[in-house]
Amino acid sequence: MTHDFALSAEHIVLMDLPIVFRLDIARNIPRDLPYRWSDDYGARLGVLRRDDPYGPIRWFDIAPCYVFHVLNAFDKTTDDGKVIVLQAARYTELWGNGARGSDAVMWSWTINLTRGTVTEEQIDERAVEFPRIDDRLVGLPARYGVTVGMGKLVRNDLERGTAEELSFSTATKPGGPGEAVFAPAHSEAGELSGWYLSYTYDPVRDGSDLAIIDASNFPQRVPYGFHGNWIAD
Helix, strand or coil: CCCCCEECCCEEEEEECCEEECHHHHHHCCCCCCEEECCCCCCEEEEEECCCCCCCCEEEECCCCEEEEEEEEEEEEECCEEEEEEEEEEECCEEECCEEECCEEEEEEEEECCCCEEEEEECCCCCCEEEECCHHHCCCCCCEEEEEECCEEEEEECCCCEEEEEECCCCCCCCEECCCEEEECCCCCCCCCEEEEEEEEECCCCEEEEEEEEHHHCCCCCCCCCCCCCCCC
């Protein structure tokens, strides 16, 4: 089952991962997704040059996992050769032996095209999904990535290796933010000059809102008890 793939400036990165089609489930269990984890299938990343779309795919074996959603991918030249960095929300295991499996956490793979190797590294330990960057930087290095956690948004500083959280929890039940889209303040604005837009679910009133979050002050909140009047110009 392939849900997503990645684009860098020069390459397409395909993910061939061990969630496989099961004909017996498709035949015998109505309304269930006919896919399950396979201990025998293995996992690999495929690299295809964008300027040669009918050319060969180079395959690189990785540790078994599953990925629904990619954060980003970009090309980089290092002292060790030319590499592709792939960042995504990674499940250690999913849908195996009737169990849902692990939560996804942010992960990075560095594909060394010169040496033919892959280095794997965990970015964060938080359980998250739906990673997004500033869309203008897709395929290029981005400093910030925003993901959805349980009742919160998480923004990772991918250069410093730090993270900050913005909670949407209410007094009685956790709120539910959705995927955060970045709206730049203007065409030349940086990654912190603009706003994150996220639909949020309020379980107390069973309704939704559009949250507009200042990217320059991500964990901002309105102080409890704040009140006043709006006077137009």
